[in-house]
Amino acid sequence: MTTTPDPATAAQAVFVESAEHAGPGEAPEPQQQGKQKSHGQFADMWRRFRRNRLAMAGLVVVVILIVLALLQPVISPYDPYDQNLLNTLASPGGDHLMGTDALGRDLFSGLLYGLRLALLVGLLTMLGSMTLGVTLGALAGYRGKIADGLVMRTTDIFLAFPFLIGAILVVRTFGTGVFQVIIALVILGWPTAARLMRGQILALRESEYVEAARSIGASDWRIVTRHILPNAIQPVFIYSFTSIGVAVVAMASLAYLGVGVPPDTPEWGRMINMGIEQVQVAGKDFLWMFPSAAICLTTLVFAFVADGLRDSLDPKLR
Amino acid sequence: MGKFVIRRLAQAVMVVIAATILLFIGLFVLGDPFASSGDKVVPPETQAILREKFGMDQSLPMQYLTYLGNLVTGDLGIDLNQRRPVADMIGAALPNTARLALIAIIIDVIIGVVAGIIAAVWRYSFWDVLVTIITTLAIGVPTFVIGVWLRQTVSGVWIFPQVPRSFTELAPWYTEVLLPAVTLAIVDAAFIARLMRGSMLEVLRMDYIRTARAKGLGERTVIMKHAFRNSIIPVVTYVGISIGILLGGAIITETLFQYNGVGYLLYRSILQNNNPVIMAIVTFAVLIYVLLSMIVDILYAYLDPRIRLS
């Protein structure tokens, strides 16, 4: 080129580019480049997120579910473990809002307990696999060479296990229990987060503003924490919501198969498994329907929030 | 291309070796897979046969090699209950699983690709919105809830065999396979539709699509030739991986519908603490999965010349 475009025309070029790609009704918003404070980006995301009604509804339900789970010990009408063999398979209504199961345990109390359990496992799994994945992914992406090779080959190995089968294997190795389930899900979940993070870092590492920071002699630590992480974290943040849903379903699936939590735990997958054994008894479909609905609701609202976040990050992708 | 295949093959072999080491540690080092545990009583003769087969009086490295050797020769020991060869048990279940995987994949590819293309080409239209809503629901609702719901409402109706099954009644395979296949296909079709839509939208705004239009090609050729060949690539990847998972046994779905595949066999073995069978199926699932990932990568390179030739 005979003329080197100054930054202003470069920004304009980006603007034109994005506008040409915009579909009908889409705003040809100028895309800001590079150096931005992360809170500015999150504020932007939040502004777009709020306009998405489904995502907002999802977020409200997520909050309600979390509050219910926290209050479970207080609002649970019965002890979810309390059996009453004199009042089994009671239909919903009366003393038992959602009826009782084959052991005479209050179904509603069981569902609340299951909610607490599901969110606990979902959140801890998310935190665990994100911490591990983001750290290792960032290390691999930024350091490259040996660190990258090591981390990537390790993810290859872990990703060679189909999710459920891998989880079964880990739980069987470490024994039954909620904690073991979380360990299993973290072991299987971190490689995805690590790869996501690494990809982001690789893209950013060569970007202009990181080069600029490097050229003025900023330390690695400063470059990573100030320049790379804030920009790389968004997709990871979105994925973290998805991963909560994945963990909730995975635990329920394991429990349905009789792996993971002890068999008498009021856990949604267990409850469904026990519920569908009662189909021969007419009119007892509520036994599997309520816990199924609970799982659907939980995973759906988390999916709505994750979808909304994704769209708010990149409106072009809609 | 040849170099690429060889490199990918070597990588797959490495992954398999590493994965089997992990499996070996989990199965043999951290526990005794053939001992009686809890209320599970393993007859001493059975234990003896298996310990012999897996060389369990030897050092750990030797044990690992024995385990690998057994895998390679396809001799996976005997099951703890009736001393049937595990390889035979898997062999009997595998055709059912393969059939299920194949039918599910055919359904979901057709539905997913068509829905994805329609949604992308007529973006923001009624059909696009419909596809978005349905895929959101289908992805948000866990497979096993869909399966439970189909099992509780549709099984036993019309040609669909009753679940739980009475094993005296034999149903033809194509009626047995339908509900599990649909269960598996619903989620995958939704994923494929989304993938296809996103990838098609991305491709449609590429410069070479503009070039194709500037050539005077009809919109149908532009989409079905120029855009399709490029946008199908991620779908191929997804489908390959999905086949890899399904061939290893769709454990939840097969169990729900009591479908006699590898997954259901695994479930029953877990219930019975039948370790040799569990061990074999898990190993098998990993192998299939790694193999399919490798095939997918090679196919990917074939579809995208930019990778093929680098």
Next chain:
Amino acid sequence: MTGSADIDLDGPPAPLLEVRDLRVHFKTDYGTVKAVDGVSWSVNEGETLAIVGESGSGKSVSAMTILGLVPSPPATFPSGDIFLRGRSLLKMPERQQRKLRGSQIAMIFQDPLTALNPVFKVGDQIAEMVRTHQDVSKHTAKKRALDLLGEVGIPNPAVRINQYPHEFSGGMRQRAMIAMALANDPHVLLADEPTTALDVTVQAQIMALLEKLQEDRNTAIVLITHDLGVVASYADRINVMYAGRIVESGTADEIFYSPRHAYTYGLLSSLPRMDQSRQARLQPIKGIPPSLARVPQGCPFHPRCTFATDACLPQVPELMPVDGAGHSAACVHSDRVAIAYDERVTQ
């Protein structure tokens, strides 16, 4: 592949391609983007018309409108028309328009890397162009692709024809694009920033190639660029565009030696030139072009213009003839611009 031979014998022959008072507006959330706002020009066989202006001034949209490839919605065409040999392109049914695309009017684009489909062989992509408009066998089309590749100066065409775009260098890719565009001997070639993505030396080669092919075939070329320097020695006429309008139009000599619009003056002042004394410092135009959704009142250039006075504010200056026959400019102070330019050149 003969053009429309039905030449009107009564009146003067219609220009080969004529754009008349064309407006292309986009309805967006952010208001109406007036990408092209009342543009007229024409071009004849063997001529090269350059359209020059900063990024975002509506050059590509004009070209895409000629090809009928601007999506509508969001685009609307509030006024104007485009005529190919007197036939209206905008009123023509899509099916008929498509027949002209690639056969009578062809286009090459800025970035040859992304303009070729990565999954098809270069030769097949050229052959497809042939077979879309000519009823020939696959074999013949391939043969034609081979000849074309040779003609545009690609060494070893027999090998190249079976390669994929990414195996070509940038310059070779653009040559392949040109081969494809010329496959059906079009009357008009729209070249949208054909050299912008290329190295300087390659730029010159591509321009020379276009010139040679034009001489062989008598093609009309509409050369779109943001770089006035590129067109200097190739264009017969130059239209300078700013904010969706033509602000100055004239022969290459008129534009280069006696600009009459302050924007043209600005473009020339930011251009390194061999033919002028060293002392004239390069002065880039300050500021950035306006968003076409919010074009300033009055002369759209006034916020950036060093000549601007209150006289520039009340209305948009019309394109008016200045000195020579075909030379016109839309500037209130075109006289002052002329004087300032003379001073600058003779400095």
